[in-house]
Amino acid sequence: MKRFQSLSEVRSELTAGTTSCRQLVEYYLGNIERQNPTLNAFLEVWPDEARAQADAVDARLAAGTAGPLAGMVIGIKDVLAYAGHSLQSSSLMLDGFKSLYTGTAVQRLLDADAIIIGRQNCDEFAMGGSNETSYFGPARNALDSSRVPGGSSGGSAVAVQADMCLASIGSDTGGSVRQPAAFCGVVGFKPTYSRISRYGLVAFASSFDQIGPITRSVADAALLLEVMAGPDGMDSTASQREVPAYSQQLTPAAHYRIGYIADAVNSEGLNPEIKAAMEAQLDSLRGQGHVVEAVEFPYLDFMIPTYYILTTAEASSNLGRFDGVKYGYRAPDATDLESLYKKSRAQGFGAEVQRRILLGTFVLSASYYDAYYTKAQRVRRLIKEKTDELLRQYDFLVLPTTPTTAFKIGEKQDPVSMYLADIFTVQASLAGVPAISVPVGEDAAGLPIGLQVMAGAFREAELLAFASALTEEVVA
Numbered sequence: 001m002k003r004f005q006s007l008s009e010v011r012s013e014l015t016a017g018t019t020s021c022r023q024l025v026e027y028y029l030g031n032i033e034r035q036n037p038t039l040n041a042f043l044e045v046w047p048d049e050a051r052a053q054a055d056a057v058d059a060r061l062a063a064g065t066a067g068p069l070a071g072m073v074i075g076i077k078d079v080l081a082y083a084g085h086s087l088q089s090s091s092l093m094l095d096g097f098k099s100l101y102t103g104t105a106v107q108r109l110l111d112a113d114a115i116i117i118g119r120q121n122c123d124e125f126a127m128g129g130s131n132e133t134s135y136f137g138p139a140r141n142a143l144d145s146s147r148v149p150g151g152s153s154g155g156s157a158v159a160v161q162a163d164m165c166l167a168s169i170g171s172d173t174g175g176s177v178r179q180p181a182a183f184c185g186v187v188g189f190k191p192t193y194s195r196i197s198r199y200g201l202v203a204f205a206s207s208f209d210q211i212g213p214i215t216r217s218v219a220d221a222a223l224l225l226e227v228m229a230g231p232d233g234m235d236s237t238a239s240q241r242e243v244p245a246y247s248q249q250l251t252p253a254a255h256y257r258i259g260y261i262a263d264a265v266n267s268e269g270l271n272p273e274i275k276a277a278m279e280a281q282l283d284s285l286r287g288q289g290h291v292v293e294a295v296e297f298p299y300l301d302f303m304i305p306t307y308y309i310l311t312t313a314e315a316s317s318n319l320g321r322f323d324g325v326k327y328g329y330r331a332p333d334a335t336d337l338e339s340l341y342k343k344s345r346a347q348g349f350g351a352e353v354q355r356r357i358l359l360g361t362f363v364l365s366a367s368y369y370d371a372y373y374t375k376a377q378r379v380r381r382l383i384k385e386k387t388d389e390l391l392r393q394y395d396f397l398v399l400p401t402t403p404t405t406a407f408k409i410g411e412k413q414d415p416v417s418m419y420l421a422d423i424f425t426v427q428a429s430l431a432g433v434p435a436i437s438v439p440v441g442e443d444a445a446g447l448p449i450g451l452q453v454m455a456g457a458f459r460e461a462e463l464l465a466f467a468s469a470l471t472e473e474v475v476a
């Protein structure tokens with residue numbers, strides 16, 4: 001079977017009768033069986049269920065009653081609740097836990113006839129940029145298995161890159177969908193904060209977390225967003241705004257005003273090949289008649305400290321619920337309640353998660369609260385206001401997704417160097433605006449380069465239309 005680039009390609013073969021959902025599932029299962037032992041993208045595969053779902057969708061296709069995602073075989077990051085299925089956030093802390101309910105986004109996918117093939121590896125509790133903090137070991141980049149796929153949705157990106165499923169659903173707090181998509185040469189999309197309900201998403205930093213698709217085409221990202229987005233009685237933070245038919249609005253306008261952050265493109269740490277790819281894109285956009293201008297953004301240096309103060313603070317609170325009492329891991333050698341808490345958390349959480357809980361607890365402590373947490377909230381406001389202002393002046397802001405291409409497993413030992421790799425993705429997260437990473441080329445070693453585009457809040461339709469013109473076909 002050939003490698004499908006989008007659901008519309010799958011659908012034309014389904015309509016022509018040259019394939020069936022059952023055959024698609026067998027194809028992806030075969031790819032998983034062959035590649036997953038090396039790539040470690042899936043933590044668990046549900047073959048029998050996927051086959052049963054496929055047969056049911058085939059029947060609905062024959063009857064003309066199939067949903068908009070019929071034929072789409074997807075994997076879900078191990079932070080999304082799916083009733084009766086293990087949910088571990090790639091952590092020992094949730095060892096043996098099975099979800100009691102299905103989250104809203106996943107339910108909407110199922111209702112639209114997507115077929116879920118398994119759950120995917122990620123950084124532990126989505127904390128990381130390389131998939132190396134997973135309790136289950138790193139997922140590996142399919143282009144070079146000595147390299148990381150990025151993170152935290154690393155397994156989800158590799159699964160799409162290596163054709164183990166057509167699309168994945170990840171989550172993005174500070175780049176977790178966009179950065180691995182860039183490292184793997186696929187499309188990663190973080191919608192506006194609140195666009196997709198988080199009911200059933202394991203919380204990391206609640207004022208940042210968003211669910212987002214990883215796909216081979218922008219058209220599929222649009223379709224998945226359309227299905228998952230919208231108000232939800234189970235999540236009061238989900239926006240009440242109507243959901244446009246994103247997938248029907250993918251024709252870009254002829255003229256856009258595009259800004260690029262000069263300090264980002266000229267920053268010291270930026271890999272010269274990424275810089276060259278960026279400049280080539282900017283030239284080509286100018287050549288197409290768009291207005292392309294350098295903009296000043298004075299807060300680049302404050303982005304990482306602000307993000308890591310606020311998200312660790314929120315994580316220290318969110319992860320307080322894992323105490324060894326109600327569910328998940330319980331230390332076998334505890335002697336009383338206090339030692340049960342301490343030992344379960346010390347043994348159940350990995351080093352990076354513990355580091356963030358400690359950092360977050362510190363910045364929230366009474367004597368440091370104003371110096372760190374309150375100050376970071378103020379800086380976030382400045383970053384948001386400036387970003388919003390730029391996104392009123394320009395239709396889009398473009399910048400690299402990452403400062404480097406996929407690095408080697410084990411290369412970044414210092415946590416701060418790992419944090420610094422998020423420099424370009426956290427802006428959209430701090431500002432709550434939508435951002436997409438699309439593959440725009442590769443470096444000399446053949447490793448993919450991602451271009452990131454941000455738009456104003458709730459301007460997903462314009463963003464997706466513009467992005468669809470940037471990339472015809474994914475690199476991988």
Ligand SMILES: NC(=O)C[C@H](N)C(=O)O
Nearest residue numbers: 127128129173174175176
């Ligand atoms: N979760 C994310 O969006 C990734 C980011 N690198 C973090 O570790 O916080």
